[in-house]
Amino acid sequence: MTFDQLGLSRKVVSAVADAGYTIPTPIQADAIPHAVAGKDVLGIAQTGTGKTAAFVLPMITRLEKGRARARMPRTLILEPTRELAAQVEENFVKYGKNHRLNIALLIGGVSFDEQEKKLERGVDVLIATPGRMLDHFERGKLLLTGVEILVIDEADRMLDMGFIPDIERICKLIPFTRQTLFFSATMPPEITKLTEQFLQAPVRVEVSKAASTATNIVQRLVKSKSKGWDKRETLRNLIRQEGDDLTNAIIFCNRKVDVSELFRSLVKHDFDAGALHGDMDQRARMAMLDGFRKGKLKLLVASDVAARGLDIPAVSHVFNFDVPIHAEDYVHRIGRTGRAGRSGKSFTIVTKSDAKYLDAIKKLIGQDIEWLDGDVSTIAHDDEDDSPRPRRGRERKPRGDSKPPRKTRSAPAPVEDDAPSVVPAEPLAPAAVVEAVQEEKPQRKRRDAIKAENAERKAAQPEAAPAPRREDPAPRRDDNDRRGGKRRGRDHDEGDGTIGFGDDMPAFMKIEVKA
Numbered sequence: 001m002t003f004d005q006l007g008l009s010r011k012v013v014s015a016v017a018d019a020g021y022t023i024p025t026p027i028q029a030d031a032i033p034h035a036v037a038g039k040d041v042l043g044i045a046q047t048g049t050g051k052t053a054a055f056v057l058p059m060i061t062r063l064e065k066g067r068a069r070a071r072m073p074r075t076l077i078l079e080p081t082r083e084l085a086a087q088v089e090e091n092f093v094k095y096g097k098n099h100r101l102n103i104a105l106l107i108g109g110v111s112f113d114e115q116e117k118k119l120e121r122g123v124d125v126l127i128a129t130p131g132r133m134l135d136h137f138e139r140g141k142l143l144l145t146g147v148e149i150l151v152i153d154e155a156d157r158m159l160d161m162g163f164i165p166d167i168e169r170i171c172k173l174i175p176f177t178r179q180t181l182f183f184s185a186t187m188p189p190e191i192t193k194l195t196e197q198f199l200q201a202p203v204r205v206e207v208s209k210a211a212s213t214a215t216n217i218v219q220r221l222v223k224s225k226s227k228g229w230d231k232r233e234t235l236r237n238l239i240r241q242e243g244d245d246l247t248n249a250i251i252f253c254n255r256k257v258d259v260s261e262l263f264r265s266l267v268k269h270d271f272d273a274g275a276l277h278g279d280m281d282q283r284a285r286m287a288m289l290d291g292f293r294k295g296k297l298k299l300l301v302a303s304d305v306a307a308r309g310l311d312i313p314a315v316s317h318v319f320n321f322d323v324p325i326h327a328e329d330y331v332h333r334i335g336r337t338g339r340a341g342r343s344g345k346s347f348t349i350v351t352k353s354d355a356k357y358l359d360a361i362k363k364l365i366g367q368d369i370e371w372l373d374g375d376v377s378t379i380a381h382d383d384e385d386d387s388p389r390p391r392r393g394r395e396r397k398p399r400g401d402s403k404p405p406r407k408t409r410s411a412p413a414p415v416e417d418d419a420p421s422v423v424p425a426e427p428l429a430p431a432a433v434v435e436a437v438q439e440e441k442p443q444r445k446r447r448d449a450i451k452a453e454n455a456e457r458k459a460a461q462p463e464a465a466p467a468p469r470r471e472d473p474a475p476r477r478d479d480n481d482r483r484g485g486k487r488r489g490r491d492h493d494e495g496d497g498t499i500g501f502g503d504d505m506p507a508f509m510k511i512e513v514k515a
Helices: 010-018 026-036 051-062 082-095 112-121 130-138 155-160 164-173 189-195 228-245 256-268 282-293 327-334 352-365 381-385 430-440 442-460 479-483
Strands: 041-044 075-078 103-106 125-128 149-153 179-184 203-206 217-223 249-252 273-276 299-302 317-320 344-350
Touching: 010 051, 010 082, 026 041, 026 051, 026 179, 026 203, 041 051, 051 082, 051 149, 051 179, 075 130, 075 164, 082 103, 082 125, 082 282, 103 112, 103 130, 112 130, 125 130, 130 164, 149 155, 149 164, 155 164, 155 179, 155 189, 228 256, 228 317, 228 344, 256 273, 256 299, 273 282, 317 327, 327 344, 327 352
Parallel strands: 041 179, 041 203, 075 125, 075 149, 103 125, 149 179, 217 344, 249 299, 249 317, 273 299, 317 344
Antiparallel strands: none
Protein backbone atom coordinates (compact mmCIF):
# COMPACT_ATOMS: atom_id res chain seq x y z
CA MET A 1 0.00 0.00 0.00
CA THR A 2 1.20 3.51 -0.85
CA PHE A 3 0.11 6.98 0.26
CA ASP A 4 -1.84 7.38 -2.99
CA GLN A 5 -4.35 4.80 -1.74
CA LEU A 6 -5.14 6.50 1.59
CA GLY A 7 -7.42 9.24 0.24
CA LEU A 8 -4.92 12.08 0.66
CA SER A 9 -4.84 15.02 -1.73
CA ARG A 10 -2.28 15.26 -4.49
CA LYS A 11 -0.47 18.14 -2.85
CA VAL A 12 -0.05 16.17 0.36
CA VAL A 13 1.14 13.04 -1.46
CA SER A 14 3.67 15.15 -3.35
CA ALA A 15 5.02 16.65 -0.11
CA VAL A 16 5.31 13.20 1.45
CA ALA A 17 7.23 11.92 -1.58
CA ASP A 18 9.58 14.91 -1.39
CA ALA A 19 10.24 14.03 2.24
CA GLY A 20 11.40 10.57 1.13
CA TYR A 21 8.47 8.42 2.30
CA THR A 22 6.66 6.06 -0.05
CA ILE A 23 5.13 3.32 2.14
CA PRO A 24 2.99 4.25 5.17
CA THR A 25 3.51 2.65 8.56
CA PRO A 26 0.76 0.35 9.91
CA ILE A 27 -0.73 3.07 12.13
CA GLN A 28 -0.76 5.49 9.21
CA ALA A 29 -2.32 2.99 6.80
CA ASP A 30 -5.16 2.16 9.24
CA ALA A 31 -5.85 5.61 10.74
CA ILE A 32 -5.51 8.04 7.81
CA PRO A 33 -8.54 6.78 5.76
CA HIS A 34 -10.86 7.14 8.81
CA ALA A 35 -9.43 10.54 9.68
CA VAL A 36 -9.89 11.81 6.09
CA ALA A 37 -13.53 10.62 6.28
CA GLY A 38 -14.11 12.77 9.38
CA LYS A 39 -14.51 9.98 11.95
CA ASP A 40 -13.22 10.01 15.51
CA VAL A 41 -10.11 7.88 15.85
CA LEU A 42 -8.48 6.28 18.88
CA GLY A 43 -5.02 5.23 17.71
CA ILE A 44 -2.79 2.98 19.79
CA ALA A 45 0.68 2.12 18.58
CA GLN A 46 4.13 1.82 20.05
CA THR A 47 6.24 4.93 19.98
CA GLY A 48 8.31 5.67 16.88
CA THR A 49 5.76 4.30 14.42
CA GLY A 50 4.71 7.60 12.85
CA LYS A 51 1.63 8.62 14.84
CA THR A 52 2.28 12.32 14.22
CA ALA A 53 2.01 11.95 10.46
CA ALA A 54 -1.11 9.83 10.99
CA PHE A 55 -3.05 12.93 12.04
CA VAL A 56 -1.04 15.68 10.31
CA LEU A 57 -1.54 14.36 6.76
CA PRO A 58 -5.37 13.98 6.90
CA MET A 59 -5.69 17.37 8.64
CA ILE A 60 -3.82 19.12 5.81
CA THR A 61 -6.03 17.40 3.28
CA ARG A 62 -9.20 18.58 5.04
CA LEU A 63 -7.87 22.12 5.50
CA GLU A 64 -7.62 22.65 1.72
CA LYS A 65 -11.24 23.75 1.84
CA GLY A 66 -12.21 26.70 3.95
CA ARG A 67 -10.70 29.88 5.26
CA ALA A 68 -9.42 30.98 8.66
CA ARG A 69 -10.91 33.93 10.52
CA ALA A 70 -9.33 36.20 13.10
CA ARG A 71 -9.02 34.67 16.59
CA MET A 72 -10.95 31.60 15.46
CA PRO A 73 -8.63 28.66 14.66
CA ARG A 74 -9.97 25.91 12.44
CA THR A 75 -8.09 23.04 14.10
CA LEU A 76 -6.61 22.56 17.56
CA ILE A 77 -3.78 20.20 18.57
CA LEU A 78 -2.99 19.77 22.27
CA GLU A 79 0.43 18.54 23.34
CA PRO A 80 1.75 17.76 26.83
CA THR A 81 5.15 19.45 26.40
CA ARG A 82 6.63 22.38 24.51
CA GLU A 83 9.06 20.17 22.62
CA LEU A 84 6.30 18.00 21.22
CA ALA A 85 4.31 21.07 20.19
CA ALA A 86 7.32 22.50 18.35
CA GLN A 87 7.93 19.15 16.66
CA VAL A 88 4.33 18.97 15.39
CA GLU A 89 4.75 22.45 13.95
CA GLU A 90 7.81 21.23 12.03
CA ASN A 91 5.72 18.39 10.56
CA PHE A 92 3.07 20.81 9.36
CA VAL A 93 5.72 22.98 7.73
CA LYS A 94 7.30 19.94 6.04
CA TYR A 95 4.13 18.25 4.78
CA GLY A 96 2.21 21.44 4.11
CA LYS A 97 4.77 23.17 1.96
CA ASN A 98 2.36 23.08 -1.02
CA HIS A 99 -0.36 24.79 1.02
CA ARG A 100 -0.68 28.28 2.38
CA LEU A 101 -1.50 27.39 5.96
CA ASN A 102 -1.29 29.80 8.86
CA ILE A 103 0.15 27.99 11.88
CA ALA A 104 0.32 29.33 15.45
CA LEU A 105 2.28 27.79 18.29
CA LEU A 106 1.08 28.66 21.81
CA ILE A 107 3.61 27.45 24.37
CA GLY A 108 5.19 28.87 27.48
CA GLY A 109 8.46 30.75 27.48
CA VAL A 110 7.44 32.88 24.46
CA SER A 111 6.05 36.41 24.46
CA PHE A 112 2.26 36.77 24.52
CA ASP A 113 2.38 39.69 22.09
CA GLU A 114 3.92 37.66 19.25
CA GLN A 115 1.38 34.88 19.72
CA GLU A 116 -1.54 37.34 19.84
CA LYS A 117 -0.46 38.91 16.54
CA LYS A 118 -0.67 35.49 14.85
CA LEU A 119 -4.10 34.86 16.31
CA GLU A 120 -5.34 38.24 15.07
CA ARG A 121 -4.37 37.35 11.49
CA GLY A 122 -6.31 34.08 11.72
CA VAL A 123 -4.81 30.57 11.92
CA ASP A 124 -5.69 27.31 10.24
CA VAL A 125 -3.72 25.17 12.70
CA LEU A 126 -3.35 25.99 16.38
CA ILE A 127 -0.78 23.88 18.26
CA ALA A 128 -0.71 24.52 22.00
CA THR A 129 -0.13 23.27 25.49
CA PRO A 130 -3.32 23.41 27.59
CA GLY A 131 -2.13 26.00 30.09
CA ARG A 132 -0.95 28.62 27.61
CA MET A 133 -4.01 28.13 25.40
CA LEU A 134 -6.40 28.77 28.31
CA ASP A 135 -4.39 31.87 29.22
CA HIS A 136 -5.08 33.33 25.78
CA PHE A 137 -8.73 32.35 26.00
CA GLU A 138 -9.18 34.07 29.36
CA ARG A 139 -7.59 37.21 27.94
CA GLY A 140 -10.25 37.27 25.25
CA LYS A 141 -7.74 36.81 22.43
CA LEU A 142 -8.99 33.39 21.33
CA LEU A 143 -12.37 31.93 20.32
CA LEU A 144 -12.85 28.16 19.99
CA THR A 145 -16.27 28.14 18.36
CA GLY A 146 -14.77 27.55 14.90
CA VAL A 147 -12.69 24.45 15.72
CA GLU A 148 -13.47 21.60 13.34
CA ILE A 149 -10.80 19.05 14.38
CA LEU A 150 -9.43 18.41 17.88
CA VAL A 151 -6.30 16.31 18.32
CA ILE A 152 -5.04 15.15 21.71
CA ASP A 153 -1.58 13.74 21.16
CA GLU A 154 0.04 11.42 23.72
CA ALA A 155 -3.40 11.06 25.31
CA ASP A 156 -2.33 8.95 28.28
CA ARG A 157 0.39 11.39 29.19
CA MET A 158 -1.96 14.36 28.87
CA LEU A 159 -4.43 12.77 31.25
CA ASP A 160 -1.81 11.30 33.55
CA MET A 161 -0.01 14.63 34.04
CA GLY A 162 -3.08 16.24 35.56
CA PHE A 163 -4.49 17.92 32.46
CA ILE A 164 -7.91 16.28 32.89
CA PRO A 165 -9.69 19.42 34.20
CA ASP A 166 -8.16 21.57 31.45
CA ILE A 167 -9.08 19.10 28.70
CA GLU A 168 -12.64 18.78 29.99
CA ARG A 169 -12.97 22.55 29.97
CA ILE A 170 -11.51 22.85 26.48
CA CYS A 171 -13.86 20.16 25.13
CA LYS A 172 -16.84 22.13 26.45
CA LEU A 173 -15.66 25.25 24.63
CA ILE A 174 -15.32 23.45 21.28
CA PRO A 175 -18.39 22.71 19.11
CA PHE A 176 -20.02 19.35 19.76
CA THR A 177 -19.85 18.42 16.07
CA ARG A 178 -16.06 18.44 16.02
CA GLN A 179 -13.83 15.54 14.98
CA THR A 180 -11.62 14.21 17.78
CA LEU A 181 -8.43 12.21 17.31
CA PHE A 182 -6.61 10.45 20.17
CA PHE A 183 -3.14 9.02 19.64
CA SER A 184 -0.94 7.38 22.22
CA ALA A 185 1.49 4.53 22.79
CA THR A 186 -0.27 3.32 25.97
CA MET A 187 -3.94 3.31 26.89
CA PRO A 188 -4.69 1.89 30.35
CA PRO A 189 -8.30 0.88 31.09
CA GLU A 190 -8.80 3.90 33.37
CA ILE A 191 -7.83 6.27 30.56
CA THR A 192 -10.03 4.40 28.10
CA LYS A 193 -13.05 5.14 30.28
CA LEU A 194 -12.18 8.83 30.30
CA THR A 195 -11.96 8.94 26.51
CA GLU A 196 -15.58 7.85 26.25
CA GLN A 197 -16.70 11.37 27.09
CA PHE A 198 -14.35 12.95 24.54
CA LEU A 199 -14.93 10.74 21.49
CA GLN A 200 -18.15 9.84 19.68
CA ALA A 201 -18.28 6.32 18.24
CA PRO A 202 -14.52 6.24 17.69
CA VAL A 203 -12.71 3.89 15.37
CA ARG A 204 -10.15 2.04 17.48
CA VAL A 205 -6.95 1.52 15.53
CA GLU A 206 -4.50 -0.73 17.38
CA VAL A 207 -1.68 -1.97 15.22
CA SER A 208 0.37 -3.44 18.06
CA LYS A 209 -0.16 -4.63 21.57
CA ALA A 210 -0.67 -1.75 23.95
CA ALA A 211 2.52 -0.79 25.82
CA SER A 212 4.69 -3.15 23.77
CA THR A 213 8.29 -2.41 22.87
CA ALA A 214 9.88 -2.63 19.45
CA THR A 215 11.59 -5.90 18.61
CA ASN A 216 14.55 -4.11 17.03
CA ILE A 217 15.64 -2.67 20.40
CA VAL A 218 18.08 -4.72 22.49
CA GLN A 219 17.09 -4.32 26.15
CA ARG A 220 19.41 -5.05 29.04
CA LEU A 221 19.34 -4.58 32.82
CA VAL A 222 22.50 -3.56 34.68
CA LYS A 223 22.97 -4.03 38.42
CA SER A 224 24.33 -1.26 40.59
CA LYS A 225 24.58 -0.24 44.20
CA SER A 226 22.03 2.26 45.42
CA LYS A 227 24.47 5.06 46.07
CA GLY A 228 24.66 7.87 43.56
CA TRP A 229 28.40 7.76 42.92
CA ASP A 230 28.25 4.02 42.25
CA LYS A 231 25.43 4.49 39.72
CA ARG A 232 27.34 7.24 37.95
CA GLU A 233 30.42 5.04 37.75
CA THR A 234 28.31 2.20 36.35
CA LEU A 235 26.92 4.52 33.69
CA ARG A 236 30.37 5.74 32.68
CA ASN A 237 31.60 2.15 32.34
CA LEU A 238 28.64 1.29 30.11
CA ILE A 239 29.32 4.26 27.85
CA ARG A 240 32.99 3.31 27.54
CA GLN A 241 32.16 -0.34 26.85
CA GLU A 242 29.90 0.53 23.92
CA GLY A 243 32.76 2.40 22.26
CA ASP A 244 32.23 3.32 18.62
CA ASP A 245 28.81 1.64 18.51
CA LEU A 246 27.46 4.56 20.55
CA THR A 247 26.96 7.47 18.16
CA ASN A 248 24.65 9.40 20.49
CA ALA A 249 22.49 8.57 23.49
CA ILE A 250 19.75 9.94 25.74
CA ILE A 251 20.16 9.37 29.48
CA PHE A 252 16.92 9.56 31.48
CA CYS A 253 16.60 10.53 35.14
CA ASN A 254 13.48 10.67 37.28
CA ARG A 255 14.17 14.04 38.92
CA LYS A 256 15.38 17.38 37.62
CA VAL A 257 18.00 17.67 40.35
CA ASP A 258 19.46 14.33 39.28
CA VAL A 259 19.63 15.59 35.68
CA SER A 260 21.76 18.56 36.73
CA GLU A 261 23.97 16.48 39.03
CA LEU A 262 24.59 13.76 36.45
CA PHE A 263 25.26 16.33 33.72
CA ARG A 264 27.94 18.02 35.83
CA SER A 265 29.48 14.64 36.66
CA LEU A 266 29.74 13.63 32.99
CA VAL A 267 31.26 16.95 32.01
CA LYS A 268 33.74 16.62 34.86
CA HIS A 269 34.84 13.26 33.43
CA ASP A 270 35.34 14.77 29.97
CA PHE A 271 32.15 13.46 28.32
CA ASP A 272 30.43 15.53 25.65
CA ALA A 273 27.05 15.98 27.36
CA GLY A 274 24.10 18.36 27.60
CA ALA A 275 21.08 18.67 29.89
CA LEU A 276 17.36 19.03 29.27
CA HIS A 277 14.59 19.40 31.88
CA GLY A 278 11.41 21.35 32.49
CA ASP A 279 12.92 24.21 34.54
CA MET A 280 15.16 25.36 31.68
CA ASP A 281 14.32 28.39 29.61
CA GLN A 282 12.46 27.58 26.40
CA ARG A 283 15.17 28.97 24.14
CA ALA A 284 17.82 26.98 25.99
CA ARG A 285 15.73 23.81 25.68
CA MET A 286 15.23 24.26 21.95
CA ALA A 287 18.91 25.10 21.43
CA MET A 288 19.94 21.98 23.38
CA LEU A 289 17.63 19.76 21.30
CA ASP A 290 18.82 21.32 18.08
CA GLY A 291 22.45 20.74 19.01
CA PHE A 292 21.71 17.10 19.85
CA ARG A 293 19.88 16.54 16.56
CA LYS A 294 22.76 18.02 14.57
CA GLY A 295 25.37 15.89 16.33
CA LYS A 296 26.99 18.69 18.30
CA LEU A 297 26.29 16.78 21.54
CA LYS A 298 26.88 13.08 21.99
CA LEU A 299 25.02 12.59 25.29
CA LEU A 300 21.79 14.25 26.39
CA VAL A 301 20.81 13.92 30.06
CA ALA A 302 17.08 14.53 30.29
CA SER A 303 13.98 14.09 32.39
CA ASP A 304 10.76 12.55 31.06
CA VAL A 305 10.13 15.80 29.19
CA ALA A 306 12.17 14.20 26.38
CA ALA A 307 10.54 10.77 26.66
CA ARG A 308 7.36 11.50 24.74
CA GLY A 309 7.22 11.67 20.97
CA LEU A 310 10.50 13.48 20.26
CA ASP A 311 11.54 12.55 16.74
CA ILE A 312 15.32 12.23 16.74
CA PRO A 313 15.84 9.40 14.23
CA ALA A 314 19.50 8.56 14.74
CA VAL A 315 19.60 7.87 18.51
CA SER A 316 21.65 4.71 18.93
CA HIS A 317 21.37 4.19 22.71
CA VAL A 318 19.06 4.97 25.61
CA PHE A 319 20.25 4.72 29.22
CA ASN A 320 17.78 4.69 32.10
CA PHE A 321 19.89 6.07 34.92
CA ASP A 322 16.79 5.68 37.11
CA VAL A 323 14.15 3.01 36.70
CA PRO A 324 10.96 4.94 35.78
CA ILE A 325 8.33 5.07 38.51
CA HIS A 326 5.50 4.72 35.99
CA ALA A 327 5.85 1.60 33.88
CA GLU A 328 4.43 3.35 30.80
CA ASP A 329 7.37 5.77 30.82
CA TYR A 330 9.75 2.87 30.17
CA VAL A 331 8.06 2.21 26.81
CA HIS A 332 8.33 5.85 25.82
CA ARG A 333 11.93 6.21 26.98
CA ILE A 334 13.41 3.29 25.09
CA GLY A 335 11.25 4.24 22.10
CA ARG A 336 13.63 7.16 21.47
CA THR A 337 15.98 4.65 19.87
CA GLY A 338 15.32 2.11 17.13
CA ARG A 339 13.09 4.49 15.21
CA ALA A 340 12.06 4.09 11.56
CA GLY A 341 13.23 0.47 11.46
CA ARG A 342 16.71 1.15 12.83
CA SER A 343 18.29 -0.99 15.51
CA GLY A 344 18.93 0.37 18.96
CA LYS A 345 20.05 -0.51 22.47
CA SER A 346 18.67 0.36 25.88
CA PHE A 347 20.33 -0.15 29.27
CA THR A 348 18.49 0.28 32.58
CA ILE A 349 20.51 0.63 35.78
CA VAL A 350 18.71 -1.26 38.58
CA THR A 351 19.30 -1.22 42.35
CA LYS A 352 17.76 -3.37 45.06
CA SER A 353 15.17 -0.69 45.85
CA ASP A 354 13.84 -0.75 42.25
CA ALA A 355 12.35 -4.24 42.44
CA LYS A 356 8.68 -3.22 42.46
CA TYR A 357 9.12 -0.76 39.57
CA LEU A 358 10.95 -3.39 37.53
CA ASP A 359 8.19 -5.93 38.16
CA ALA A 360 5.58 -3.43 36.97
CA ILE A 361 7.53 -2.84 33.74
CA LYS A 362 7.82 -6.56 33.01
CA LYS A 363 4.11 -7.02 33.65
CA LEU A 364 3.23 -4.12 31.34
CA ILE A 365 5.35 -5.13 28.35
CA GLY A 366 4.60 -8.83 28.86
CA GLN A 367 8.18 -10.05 28.56
CA ASP A 368 11.28 -10.58 30.62
CA ILE A 369 14.40 -8.42 30.25
CA GLU A 370 17.87 -9.97 30.30
CA TRP A 371 20.54 -8.94 32.78
CA LEU A 372 23.88 -7.85 31.41
CA ASP A 373 26.07 -9.34 34.15
CA GLY A 374 24.00 -10.90 36.89
CA ASP A 375 21.05 -9.43 38.76
CA VAL A 376 21.09 -7.30 41.91
CA SER A 377 21.04 -10.38 44.14
CA THR A 378 24.70 -10.92 43.28
CA ILE A 379 25.64 -7.65 44.99
CA ALA A 380 27.22 -8.45 48.35
CA HIS A 381 25.43 -7.00 51.36
CA ASP A 382 28.66 -5.67 52.80
CA ASP A 383 29.48 -3.88 49.58
CA GLU A 384 26.03 -2.35 49.54
CA ASP A 385 26.01 -1.01 53.09
CA ASP A 386 29.63 -0.58 54.18
CA SER A 387 31.17 1.13 51.21
CA PRO A 388 32.88 4.39 52.21
CA ARG A 389 30.89 7.55 51.69
CA PRO A 390 32.50 10.69 50.37
CA ARG A 391 32.76 13.45 52.94
CA ARG A 392 30.21 16.17 52.25
CA GLY A 393 29.87 19.12 54.57
CA ARG A 394 30.27 18.95 58.37
CA GLU A 395 30.61 15.58 60.06
CA ARG A 396 27.97 14.65 62.62
CA LYS A 397 28.96 14.52 66.29
CA PRO A 398 29.06 11.05 67.85
CA ARG A 399 26.01 10.06 69.84
CA GLY A 400 25.74 8.27 73.18
CA ASP A 401 28.44 8.34 75.83
CA SER A 402 31.17 9.35 73.45
CA LYS A 403 32.16 12.98 74.07
CA PRO A 404 34.58 15.14 72.21
CA PRO A 405 37.94 15.40 73.97
CA ARG A 406 38.61 18.51 75.99
CA LYS A 407 40.96 21.07 74.66
CA THR A 408 44.34 20.94 76.34
CA ARG A 409 47.24 23.28 76.08
CA SER A 410 49.79 21.99 73.67
CA ALA A 411 53.36 21.64 74.78
CA PRO A 412 55.70 24.40 73.65
CA ALA A 413 57.37 23.66 70.40
CA PRO A 414 61.06 22.89 70.58
CA VAL A 415 63.27 25.80 69.67
CA GLU A 416 65.80 25.19 66.99
CA ASP A 417 69.40 26.05 67.57
CA ASP A 418 69.48 28.65 64.84
CA ALA A 419 66.29 30.41 65.98
CA PRO A 420 66.69 33.54 68.12
CA SER A 421 65.89 32.89 71.74
CA VAL A 422 62.87 34.72 73.21
CA VAL A 423 63.79 33.89 76.85
CA PRO A 424 66.03 36.55 78.56
CA ALA A 425 69.44 35.42 79.70
CA GLU A 426 68.97 36.80 83.28
CA PRO A 427 65.68 36.94 85.22
CA LEU A 428 64.42 40.44 85.89
CA ALA A 429 63.99 41.80 89.39
CA PRO A 430 60.42 42.36 90.67
CA ALA A 431 60.79 46.17 90.53
CA ALA A 432 62.13 46.01 87.02
CA VAL A 433 59.26 43.78 86.01
CA VAL A 434 56.72 46.30 87.39
CA GLU A 435 58.42 49.13 85.54
CA ALA A 436 58.44 47.19 82.33
CA VAL A 437 54.75 46.36 82.61
CA GLN A 438 53.89 49.98 83.41
CA GLU A 439 55.89 51.17 80.46
CA GLU A 440 54.06 48.77 78.17
CA LYS A 441 50.65 49.66 79.68
CA PRO A 442 50.35 53.43 80.35
CA GLN A 443 46.69 53.08 81.35
CA ARG A 444 47.63 51.05 84.42
CA LYS A 445 50.18 53.72 85.35
CA ARG A 446 47.53 56.45 85.17
CA ARG A 447 45.11 54.44 87.30
CA ASP A 448 47.75 53.97 89.99
CA ALA A 449 48.45 57.71 90.03
CA ILE A 450 44.78 58.53 90.44
CA LYS A 451 44.45 56.04 93.31
CA ALA A 452 47.42 57.61 95.11
CA GLU A 453 45.98 61.11 94.68
CA ASN A 454 42.61 60.06 96.11
CA ALA A 455 44.29 58.42 99.07
CA GLU A 456 46.23 61.63 99.88
CA ARG A 457 43.06 63.77 99.60
CA LYS A 458 41.15 61.44 101.94
CA ALA A 459 43.95 61.53 104.51
CA ALA A 460 43.96 65.36 104.51
CA GLN A 461 40.24 65.62 105.46
CA PRO A 462 39.38 65.80 109.24
CA GLU A 463 37.77 62.78 110.76
CA ALA A 464 34.09 63.10 111.64
CA ALA A 465 32.90 62.33 115.17
CA PRO A 466 31.52 58.86 115.45
CA ALA A 467 27.79 58.74 115.71
CA PRO A 468 26.41 57.61 119.06
CA ARG A 469 25.22 54.09 119.16
CA ARG A 470 21.48 53.78 119.24
CA GLU A 471 19.98 51.77 122.00
CA ASP A 472 16.61 50.36 121.20
CA PRO A 473 14.60 50.01 124.43
CA ALA A 474 11.88 48.10 122.72
CA PRO A 475 12.49 44.45 122.03
CA ARG A 476 12.61 43.22 118.52
CA ARG A 477 9.16 42.41 117.27
CA ASP A 478 9.75 39.29 115.29
CA ASP A 479 11.98 37.71 112.73
CA ASN A 480 10.36 39.61 109.93
CA ASP A 481 11.30 42.94 111.50
CA ARG A 482 14.81 41.71 112.07
CA ARG A 483 15.11 40.59 108.49
CA GLY A 484 13.51 43.68 107.07
CA GLY A 485 10.44 41.76 105.93
CA LYS A 486 7.99 44.12 107.84
CA ARG A 487 8.15 47.86 107.68
CA ARG A 488 8.29 49.57 111.05
CA GLY A 489 5.61 52.08 111.92
CA ARG A 490 6.06 55.89 112.14
CA ASP A 491 5.63 55.89 115.94
CA HIS A 492 8.72 53.81 116.49
CA ASP A 493 11.23 55.55 118.78
CA GLU A 494 14.46 56.25 116.97
CA GLY A 495 16.20 57.93 119.95
CA ASP A 496 17.17 61.58 120.63
CA GLY A 497 20.22 61.81 118.44
CA THR A 498 20.02 63.01 114.84
CA ILE A 499 21.77 60.11 113.29
CA GLY A 500 20.72 60.71 109.72
CA PHE A 501 22.31 64.21 109.37
CA GLY A 502 25.42 63.78 111.55
CA ASP A 503 26.67 66.98 113.28
CA ASP A 504 24.89 69.36 110.91
CA MET A 505 21.29 70.19 111.83
CA PRO A 506 19.20 71.59 108.97
CA ALA A 507 17.72 75.00 109.62
CA PHE A 508 14.13 73.99 109.04
CA MET A 509 14.36 71.53 111.89
CA LYS A 510 15.37 74.29 114.33
CA ILE A 511 12.17 76.26 113.82
CA GLU A 512 9.98 76.23 116.91
CA VAL A 513 6.57 74.75 116.49
CA LYS A 514 3.73 76.77 117.95
CA ALA A 515 1.27 74.73 119.99
